[in-house]
Amino acid sequence: MQTQSITQKLANPTRFMALSGAILPWLSATAAVIIAYAMYRGWNAPPDYQQGETILIMYIHVPFAWLAMMGYALVAFSSFGLLVFRHPLADVSAKAAAPIGAAFTFLALVTGSLWGKPMWGTYWVWDARLTSVLMLFFLYLGLIALRSSIEEETLASKLTAVLALVGVALLPFIKISVEGLSIPWLGLEIPAWNTLHQPSTGMGSTIHISQRIPLLLSAFGFSLAFFAMHMKAMRTEILRRRVKALRIAEVDRARAREAVAAAE
Amino acid sequence: MNAFWTLLKRDIRLAMREGGAIGTALGFYLIVIAMLPLGLGPDLNLLSRIAPGLLWIALLLSALLSLGRMFETDYEDGSLELLAIGGLPLELVAAAKALAHWLTTGIPLALLAPVLGILLNLDIAAYGVLVLTMLVGTPAISFLGSIGAALTLRARRGGLLLALLILPLYVPTLIYGIAAISSATLAASEAFWPSFLILSALSMGALVLGPLASAAALRIQLQ
Amino acid sequence: MNAFWTLLKRDIRLAMREGGAIGTALGFYLIVIAMLPLGLGPDLNLLSRIAPGLLWIALLLSALLSLGRMFETDYEDGSLELLAIGGLPLELVAAAKALAHWLTTGIPLALLAPVLGILLNLDIAAYGVLVLTMLVGTPAISFLGSIGAALTLRARRGGLLLALLILPLYVPTLIYGIAAISSATLAASEAFWPSFLILSALSMGALVLGPLASAAALRIQLQ
Amino acid sequence: MQLTIDQLAVRRGSRLVIDDLSFSAKAGQALLLTGPNGAGKTTLLRTIVGFIAHERGTISLEGGDDEREIGEQSHYVGHANGIKSGLSVSENLTFWAEYLAPDAARTEQRDRIFEALERLNLVSLEDIPAAYLSAGQKRRLGLGRLLVADRPLWLLDEPTVSLDTASVALLAGIVKDHIAGGGLAVAATHIPLGLEDSAELRLGAARAPA
Amino acid sequence: MQLTIDQLAVRRGSRLVIDDLSFSAKAGQALLLTGPNGAGKTTLLRTIVGFIAHERGTISLEGGDDEREIGEQSHYVGHANGIKSGLSVSENLTFWAEYLAPDAARTEQRDRIFEALERLNLVSLEDIPAAYLSAGQKRRLGLGRLLVADRPLWLLDEPTVSLDTASVALLAGIVKDHIAGGGLAVAATHIPLGLEDSAELRLGAARAPA
């Protein structure tokens, strides 16, 4: 029942401001500590026999790649909340999550490229998984661009939500078409558009335990950091909406004063 | 369904009568393809090798950039709100308009493609397959594109924005469209059918998703 | 000339504030370049060979399609007629707006090009030359493009039509822009300067011709 | 038939434009919506049609077709006329006749279109592209919709805009006939339409936000 | 100073909208342009500014600056306000002040802008983006141009549109001051501005095409 009361509290922007104001400092601090510890562990682990010291990039690259996808899931989930339940905070959440998710996607691309140069000899190859992350980045860009180009706020929110959900419907197809799909028991075999990337290792199958723990810690720490930033962005967005409402009220009051003056 | 045909007929008639719409898209396609040899150099082997891809991408851009006004004139002259309460579900209104766009832009562009293939020294053997895959693939452009047109109806920067939103959604169509052509020309023709079937399936999917999402967006726009 | 700076400052401020304008053009450029390997295949050797041409043509399209609204908002909100009788010759008004477009779109696009070069595996040695030639060549896009923007101000199909009208005018810029890059990368570097100088001359010409022709077109539009 | 609005509240942006509005209008009656600029007349009409979602309250059409939305039982006349300038006058009207009443017989449709043209004084312009019409003629053509397809509820937003005196009388006659036939009309207007059987609903000036 | 129009003829499309029109207006005088819709008021004003070319006749401003076109000595207020919704109220006014009077001293400019805001009752809205303004407030902001840069000839096309009574009086005061200072104003309007020193020029109804 604790969770229910929290959701109820969060349902109201004022409550959200109070609650998040109390949580945010702790959340940020925890995230920072965990990331720091993960980095300490990671940088002191023995180098990988295959990848050498470049394995250090993994501690940030992989969390960024995961958070890129999680960020889109958050946007989609919030968009669904807006369109179906018309929850006022859902839109605030969707709007706040998009640029943060885009930033993590960008970082996944950059760190991946910087890993690729020593491993493959080139910054970029048109490998399947890289390509689908790039497409994810474009979906983020689309969300941000659409929202920024519609003046009316409620309109922009709902339209962006529709786009986010269309993206969800098509993401699997985009992924399959670049990465291929194989379901042996159905006899289904769609070849990848191109395959060069490391096959997905699955958690820990090739990664040594001394690297797996820092990686998991780092992923956890960056996830907390993501949520802290998201919370901060939501708070700012709520303030921004209040400013806007007050400005409109100001104009209305000016008009009302004029009406009174005209009547006198 | 009668109302559907009425609307479709009207949209086709308007496109024919205004003329410019079809002509502009075709002209743009032509010019972009004509610029490519200037930019890529006159190596005919190279050009013929990448011709299918260039033809597809340029077609995508022309179709996409001509989509902008799909709902715009109807919105501005007040027809759209009347269409919305006319009795035909808004999903079918969107479908009729996307279909009209395919008939008046998608098909002409697909038919123009082999002609432009000459400029890029495309292998003659590929002409048939090129047109076939394009005819099968272009409905996805019109129907997915209608989502973009509906979303950007009241946005400040229509054209480019629409392309930005919708291009990533075309990745599957593009990949399988080109896969079908290459497998046909590279004599690996047993690989043609899977790609072609997937391409058809994608277009069928777009036929469903497009109208649903566009109608949702249009309802929001009418508020 | 003070009025010129005032106008330039305002246009830049508006572009910054609306934000989307710059972002949309950059995003479009990025997406078009990213779609190309999907169409042409992931062969890095091939891509790096045709990279300069693709980067130039895609940049041309992005800049051109973002030109549509250069005069449009000013026309719609009545600013344009006030600017016309403000005391600054209409030629300089057009020049200020084209310059603002170059500063807010041409330069960012030119600076983005090498980043996109990574995606096409462009030879690292070419980066400097690429940016340099683009910075020198893009003014021609904004200034010649302003003619198209002025001509299509009241036309129904802004974007594509504008591109259709203006793309042929860019052929010289395109050819010498690419020639300059290729000569620099192919170690035939003594051939770089002639191309580069011609490119600069073309831009200078556009700087003169663009405002003159746009002002003439705008005068007609204001009637 | 009766249109009933109960405790309606509609929000636009951050402002409640309509707050706690209740009224009802019966068949055989015209309801005139008046009030100063920004009072919410357009908002109310568009909410009834179903374009704008309301925050609280109910809108119901008793005695209507329960299977269909209120909008689909209404003719809405807004600021724009829904006319394609590329089509001729009769093509425009024919389109709406076929679109709005797809099941009607061809001959009946043709008769009604001709009748509408006649009644709206547009017969002589029949084959002229709508682009060449004057503002008032365009408005009359837009009103033609009301005559080519039957719908019980008419929602008219400033229908007299750009009409001259003779045309206003013509419109009043059309609305009167509709009401006499058991129809229902709600019209936002600044000009009296000259209807006998009409009630008036005056919306107040916009409130300042709390 | 005197504005003289002699045997002016202006063609729009295939029609001579203005034909053989002659009149003159002196400094210290306001000339009101009246006439039914389509009479050519807007056409006349835009011809004087120089946007529309005339077919015959002359337009001259005696006592003006012979080096500059009439348009460059005029303030023109048309249907649109020339306001950027992305800029705040004071940014909008500052832009026009700097653009129209680039040689004025900074401090003087600032004083005039402030004065204009005060006079137009816009001080409290100074920092608000113009997008949020109501139609009337936007119109007043557009009129601010008249106050931040001096130009002898004012050409006003329905300047009172969307202004309420108090604001119309305010505008009349501004025009009166301009005239009293030796300026000249030509205004097309349907509403009397309440000016004493004003002449009226009535344009006839539009002629049918020959």
Added chain:
Amino acid sequence: MDLGSHAAFIIASYAAAIIVLTGLIAWLVYEGAHQKRLLEDLEARGARRRSKSSTATKSTANT
């Protein structure tokens, strides 16, 4: 610490992460403070105006 032959790439990727994330956080903090300032400004002004108008015309005080 020895980062091997690929030190530059490791440092570059960490630097990129630090730059982007710090930039993002700085932007979030700045925007938060900025909106807060605007809000306080508006509230202060609104309060002043309301109290002024309530002394002038008592009837319009409850807007």
